[in-house]
Amino acid sequence: MPFSIATWNINSVRLRLPLVERFLLEHAPDVLCLQETKCPNDQFPTKAFRAIGYEHVEINGQKGYHGVATLARRPIRLAEKREFCAMGDTRHLSVTVNAGSRDLLVHNFYVPAGGDEPDPAINPKFRHKLDFLDEMRSVRADQGEASASVLVGDLNIAPLETDVWSHKQLLKVVSHTPVETETLEDLRVRGGWVDLMRRHIPPEEHIYTWWSYRAKDWDDSDRGRRLDHVWSSDNLAPHLASVEVLREARGWDRPSDHVPVIARFDLD
């Protein structure tokens, strides 16, 4: 059976509700994980999603900042809303969903951006980002009652040289510093996670999922970064059918600075 899951940092779910609706109607993923919803739980537009077939919604939001939500066409069960670094930030939500013969555990993450200065001694936001990654080590692909796991979200790190427009020019820019890229790759591998985007698209090929708002000519200059990720446990990776990065969404009216990533599976 086909099964698909998408991730998208939406940068305000209320402002961009029409864009999310368009995406769901055109691409119909079984599950969509949103980050940066910037929406208190009691104001989340659940009804709008139910009206277009996404009847199952779990949210972990707060006023003003952060916030994640997971929408699905089929039943999902809340597994956990985990708090990281005892900050009270809404940056994680996990659910289980049935897919073929499996129960999948789906983690939805919004990792702290980390500020501008890549020095934990003088920048508390960068310290927070590193501490958050340290806590993420306990989120393992083989953990839990589910028989397979998926981890998606805005991880705010571009780990490979081809995940940024210029490796050399971004080595000291937060999101691509060696301490971040090495930590992320280490926690991914040790946690038993497979980078599905890179399983489908070879590491020689550049992939970006984010382009700054601060460039009018984002498409021509193409100074992007791959900050959004789709990981899975080993047992799911052989069933991956495709990965699609919806670059065109960056050109939609009043866009998010991130675009959706869709992973499709063929499951038994």
Next chain:
DNA sequence: ATGGTAGGACGCCTA
């Protein structure tokens, strides 16, 4: 070398 844009909530933080 710097400043450039965007969102939430309404002076300023975060990305």
